[in-house]
Amino acid sequence: MVMTINQRLRQRLGSLRASPGGWLIAALSLVLIIQCARLVFVLITPATPVGAWQPRQPVDMPADAKADLFARVDPFYRSVAPTEAGSTTVTSLQLQLFGVRIDGGGGSAIIAGGDGIQKSIGVGEDIQPGVRLRSVHFDHVAIDNGGKIELLYLDQGQATASAPASADSPAGTPTTAIPAPQAGAPLSAAALRSGLALSPRTIGNRVTGISVAQQGDGTTFAAAGLRAGDVIRAVNGRPITSAADISAISAQLAPGARLSLDVERGAGTVPIAITIPNGNP
Incomplete structure (x- = not known):
């Protein structure tokens, strides 16, 4: 006697109902089938985009952009900040810069005058009559000296107490130390x-x-x-x-x-x- 497909399914379901763990076995089998299908999908799916992968090529700057960059920046010679373009004059006023602070409000600087007293000056404030702090940068400030923009650097006016040994000096040759300058001693x-x-x-x-x-x-x-x-x-x-x-x-x-x-x-x-x-x- 030949059983139809419908009869076989009914017979199988009947055996599952009769077995206490039949439905659990059926659920686990379904999960196993799904996981196997996912594994096959991962194995046959390429990990990279379809097609021949090519690395991204670097984009070269135009010739005029290169010329403009190297005209503004010289790695072997300190250049002027863009905000003071056209001004390369270091101030000759008796001022000394001790520190800078840059923030969203423009920044401030600690500057001492000829009397040696350090003061905190904000951008736009007067350093002394006729001299105003214009802008603050990481190693210098720009000041407005009667309408002329001048620069004051952190290391300006600092002297060294001794001269470094010359690279051409033979080994063992004693070097002569330069006497330290006396504070406040005027130059003639x-x-x-x-x-x-x-x-x-x-x-x-x-x-x-x-x-x-x-x-x-x-x-x-x-x-x-x-x-x-x-x-x-x-x-x-x-x-x-x-x-x-x-x-x-x-x-x-x-x-x-x-x-x-x-x-x-x-x-x-x-x-x-x-x-x-x-x-x-």
């Missing part, structure tokens, strides 16, 4: 002329700066904030371009003079301000 024009040795630095038959070396005991050299190996790149914002600039600098060393120097030191540039008080020939 005569001391600067006798204590500084100036010579042109040339690269490819072109004068690119003035090399500075100490003469005498080095007291004036250290008091001016200079170190062995320093090269003056600009004076009062004017770049050094010829050996005749040495005579021009010497002529400016006079009572009442204020010189703002851009000094190349190692791979960076340090701004130094030299002020010769009146009455110090």
Whole structure:
């Protein structure tokens, strides 16, 4: 006797009803079938997008964008912040910057005047009559000195107590320490002329700066904030371009003079301000 499919299903259901764990076995079998189907789907489905994968190609900058970038940024020479574009003058005022704070309100700075008293100045406030704090940056501030934008750096005016040993010195050769400058000791024009040795630095038959070396005991050299190996790149914002600039600098060393120097030191540039008080020939 041949059983139909309907009869077989009824017979199977009847046996499941008769068995106490029949429905549990049926449920577990269904779960097992579903999990097997999911496993097969995971194995046959590619993990990456369909097709040949290609890495993303780098996007090169246009030529004009490159030219504009390298015109604004020089990794070997401290550049001016964009907000002070056109101003490369380090202030010659007797001010010293001790700290900066940048926040959403514009920031503030701790600045001391000629009296040495430190004050917290906010952006837009007067540092002294006619001099206003314009903006604050990570290593310097910009000040408005009677309508002229000037820069004041954190390391401006800091002098070193001793000169580093020269790389050309033979091993075992003792080095002479430069005496530490006395706080508040004024510089004189005569001391600067006798204590500084100036010579042109040339690269490819072109004068690119003035090399500075100490003469005498080095007291004036250290008091001016200079170190062995320093090269003056600009004076009062004017770049050094010829050996005749040495005579021009010497002529400016006079009572009442204020010189703002851009000094190349190692791979960076340090701004130094030299002020010769009146009455110090």
